[in-house]
Amino acid sequence: MVGGLCVVGSPIVDSHTSPCLCLDTLISTHMNHTINGDLNLQRRSVGKKLSSSFTDSRLPTKAIASKKQKRVKSFVIVNELGGQYEESFNDVKSQIFNLFTYKAVRTVMNQLYEMNPTEYRWFYDFVASNQPIDGKRFVRVLQKEKHELAERVMVTRLHLYGKWVKKLDHAEMYKDLSDQNLQLMRERLMETVIWPSDDTNTEKIG
Numbered sequence: 001m002v003g004g005l006c007v008v009g010s011p012i013v014d015s016h017t018s019p020c021l022c023l024d025t026l027i028s029t030h031m032n033h034t035i036n037g038d039l040n041l042q043r044r045s046v047g048k049k050l051s052s053s054f055t056d057s058r059l060p061t062k063a064i065a066s067k068k069q070k071r072v073k074s075f076v077i078v079n080e081l082g083g084q085y086e087e088s089f090n091d092v093k094s095q096i097f098n099l100f101t102y103k104a105v106r107t108v109m110n111q112l113y114e115m116n117p118t119e120y121r122w123f124y125d126f127v128a129s130n131q132p133i134d135g136k137r138f139v140r141v142l143q144k145e146k147h148e149l150a151e152r153v154m155v156t157r158l159h160l161y162g163k164w165v166k167k168l169d170h171a172e173m174y175k176d177l178s179d180q181n182l183q184l185m186r187e188r189l190m191e192t193v194i195w196p197s198d199d200t201n202t203e204k205i206g
Contacts, residue, residue, distance in 0.1 A: 101135030
């Protein structure tokens with residue numbers, strides 16, 4: 001039986017206890033970069049809106065009056081800077097697809113490790129060279145190398161997604177997210193509260 005290997009970044013470390021690749025670090029790092037990039041992009045767009053709004057508010061009164069007389073519709077009021085999500089959540093959908101591709105790769109690798117060590121070794125080398133961070137690109141490249149294996153990954157990720165959808169409870173997920181927000185705010189509050197000391201309650205003797 002072929003021993004498993006563990007990949008974290010680019011170094012390869014031997015591991016005979018698990019057939020899976022340690023891809024969690026790769027996925028979490030990529031997601032952190034993506035989230036940070038989205039946040040920076042959103043901050044820049046909000047900054048531009050604030051800057052343009054501030055510039056318009058500093059215009060002379062005559063200029064504002066003349067603009068209102070000419071064209072009132074030229075003024076844009078930004079009223080919900082933090083609540084506007086103009087995208088259609090395509091970025092979230094893309095991340096879900098990438099995550100299920102990653103889970104499908106792990107599942108297929110487990111199966112190959114038990115049933116076909118030679119194929120497992122080839123697939124391991126392929127995954128090490130083409131990390132499944134971008135699911136669409138990963139499957140596209142795999143199709144050119146081994147079409148049957150690519151189909152297996154696609155069918156597996158679709159099957160896993162179907163199982164997840166059946167078990168998904170939107171109300172429960174919303175409640176869990178709300179509870180997590182409340183817990184984090186409570187933890188932060190407890191860290192910032194200064195508790196009074198008991199020195200005032202002690203009686204002095206003598």
